[in-house]
Amino acid sequence: MRDISRISADGAKRLYRTVNRTAMLALVSLLALAMLLPPLTPAQAASDYRSAIVVDLNSGEVLFARSADTKRYPASLTKIMTLYVLFGYLRDGRITLDSELTITPHAAAQPPTKLGLKPGSTIRTEDAIKSLVTKSANDMAAAVAENLAGTESNFARIMTQQARAIGMKNTVFKNASGLPNNAQVTTARDMAILGERIMRDFPEYYHYFSLTSFSYKGRSYRNHNHLLSNYSGTDGIKTGFIRASGFNLTASCRRDGKHLLTVVLGGSTSRGRDATVRYLFDKHWAKASVGSTTNPFVASPSLPLRRPPVFAVASAGGSAAPAARPAAYQPQQQPEPQRVAVRNPLAQAQPQVQAQPAPQPQLVGQSDAGGPYHVQVGSYTTPQDAERRLGMIQNKAGTLLSGHQPVTTSFQHGSQQWYRARFANFSQSDAQQTCSSLKRMSVDCIAMRAQ
CATH class of the missing domain: 3.30.70.1070 (Sporulation related repeat)
Structure with missing residues (x-):
């Protein structure tokens, strides 16, 4: 038995040395091959997306687009439209920033990410806005929907009809948060339209998208949009993620009179998605036009809001090819009824503000x-x-x-x-x-x- 054990141990040692040498030779061969291959370009290193678009908001020209009209899941980019509709209610005076939103059992039951308020509790509208922008709180999205439209499904119909009204032809909303729903889809181009429109239509509220953090009841929540703190000129707007969508980001950057909006959908990681957005900004910054020193998205009693730009697509030669005005800015008459608007059954407990x-x-x-x-x-x-x-x-x-x-x-x-x-x-x-x-x-x- 001793001889057999000694022979087995010796054989194992020889086998280990052989395998180890083989592995080392393979590793050296791979390293040598890698040295012969050309290094990855910045574009290859930052191409973590399925759909993307870059728009010059000064000229309205599309500087870059890839799979921009392919339908994908919006994830929490949905909350941009939730806020667009909410801002409309604020503008009309139906609610105020101090109005209390009631948390329903449905809202409280939403899965994380959320603030975790209990049914029957309330939150100020402004705090709900901040939680949507920074923490991307799903319970607050549902609370906004139910307080404004009675049910989240009613609110989703309003969102979809609003999307059609501003030219988002390929977008359907089924909830206010972006949580998984196979029928809830959008495109990079549609999200660019929404990003531009929320800046143009609600300049008095757009500043919320630049918040880097939000404090509520002793806790602080950091904005998921890390470009706000690590890419110069970024002023918003929103990230999104579910497994089916990958990592999404709509980002706005303004420097030296230039203003670009980039949408990236379907990143495999948040870091890769962010790197892609930074790369797309860097790559197209030189081509961006310089606009007026007056910010067109800041509300002013003496200056009218600018007319929306034409999203013209750059030709192969680099110049903007003539393009018809897009559907975003030529809304078609919708078959009646055009809009769903319902009375909020929770509104009796809230302050009523006349428009x-x-x-x-x-x-x-x-x-x-x-x-x-x-x-x-x-x-x-x-x-x-x-x-x-x-x-x-x-x-x-x-x-x-x-x-x-x-x-x-x-x-x-x-x-x-x-x-x-x-x-x-x-x-x-x-x-x-x-x-x-x-x-x-x-x-x-x-x-x-x-x-």
Whole structure:
């Protein structure tokens, strides 16, 4: 037995030495081969994405796009639209930053990442906004949805309809957080449209996206968008991740009068995704145009918001090829009903803030509106929403609509009463010309005979 043990041990040692030498030779061969291969370029080292787009927000030119119209899962980039809709409610005065949002059992049951508030508790709207931007709190996204629209599914329909209204043709929302849902999809181009629009449409609230941290009840939460602290000029906006989507990021960078927006979807790691965004910024910065020294996304009582840029695609020669105005800025008239708007059943426990008074339109029936032709600018579930829309359009295009009476006409769609927002007293040709002019101002409309 001793001899057999000694022979077995000696054999094992020889086998180990042989295997070890073989492994070392293989390693040396691999290292030698690696030395012969060319080093990875920065582009190869930072290509951690499935879809990407880079937009010059001064000129509206698309400087780079790859698989930009391929549908992918948005993950927490969804919360940008959640905030876009919320900012609209704030702008209209339906809620304020100090309004208390009630946490429902549904909201409290959302999986992490979340703040973890208990059902029945409340949170200020502004704190909810900060938690969405920094911690990407799923429970706060659901709370916003339920407090504003009654249910999260109702709110998701509003989000999708808002996406269509601003030109996001390939996006569907099914929840307010971005948690997994196979039917919830978007594209890099659509997210670029949303990123530009939230800056342009709500400059008074965009600054929240630049927060590097948020403190709440003694705890501090760091923003997941690390470019805010490690890439000069970054001012927002949002990260996102679920397993099905990979790592996503919409990022805005502004330096020396230049302003680029980059969207990357489908990174395999957060570090690789961030490196890709930095590389895309660096690579296209020299081609970016220099804009006005006045920031077009800062609200000013004396300066109107700039008109949205044309997302023109650069030609092979590097210059911007002529392009038709994209759907983002030529919204098409949607089949009625255009918008879902429901009363919030939780609103009775919240402070009620009246919106600024709008010009009072005449409420008329479907068949007794004045004038042979109308210009319709929307359909809504409450007369107040229709009136608010008319007031907004009058403020934007008052000269164009001078002498034309704002009216609302009601109609029944299923069990729901709807209200059309219209301007009256047009001839057919005048209505068509006016609607064409409004569309050039990014106002959705349709010319039709009074009914």
